[in-house]
Amino acid sequence: MKKIHIETDRLIIRDIEETDAVGMFKLDSDPEVHTFLGNNPISTIEQAKDIIEHVRKQYVKNGIGRWAIEDKATGDFIGWTGLKFEQGLRHFDYYDLGYRLRKEYWGKGIASETAAASLNYGFEKLNLKEIGGAADINHVVSNKILQKIGLKFVDRFAYDGAPHNWYNLTRSDWKKMH
Numbered sequence: 001m002k003k004i005h006i007e008t009d010r011l012i013i014r015d016i017e018e019t020d021a022v023g024m025f026k027l028d029s030d031p032e033v034h035t036f037l038g039n040n041p042i043s044t045i046e047q048a049k050d051i052i053e054h055v056r057k058q059y060v061k062n063g064i065g066r067w068a069i070e071d072k073a074t075g076d077f078i079g080w081t082g083l084k085f086e087q088g089l090r091h092f093d094y095y096d097l098g099y100r101l102r103k104e105y106w107g108k109g110i111a112s113e114t115a116a117a118s119l120n121y122g123f124e125k126l127n128l129k130e131i132g133g134a135a136d137i138n139h140v141v142s143n144k145i146l147q148k149i150g151l152k153f154v155d156r157f158a159y160d161g162a163p164h165n166w167y168n169l170t171r172s173d174w175k176k177m178h
Contacts, residue, residue, distance in 0.1 A: 023077025
């Protein structure tokens with residue numbers, strides 16, 4: 001049985017399952033999807049299965065991990081969204097808000113919708129004190145999404161040799177927004 005965390009009018013946000021391997025492959029084998037992610041798309045279904053296994057281990061280890069985005073009308077795997085406990089990317093541990101969509105779903109507001117829903121889940125259900133997010137400085141859309149849902153620019157840092165913007169939102173600032 002699928003563990004659903006969030007439901008919107010058009011989307012289901014749920015645990016990523018082994019059965020999502022084909023959808024994960026469609027997502028992570030697309031070079032355009034990986035433009036701001038190190039330009040290293042996957043090339044086999046086995047790699048997609050490995051990604052899913054890695055995420056599912058995070059559910060056990062950290063109680064949280066990225067979630068699948070499913071189209072309610074079609075059941076199609078759109079991509080993933082949600083929170084991840086991040087260690088080692090910055091000089092501190094934090095809950096990272098992220099999203100990644102298959103190209104055919106770009107420009108439909110899905111990343112903003114699911115990111116906002118994930119942010120609310122993190123503060124309302126998980127009682128997190130703060131949530132962070134990072135985006136390559138040249139990824140205009142991702143930077144806009146993080147700002148649109150309320151995260152505030154903090155600073156810039158290098159990740160895999162590329163400059164990234166770092167954003168953060170505290171629970172108290174989130175409460176003021178709502």
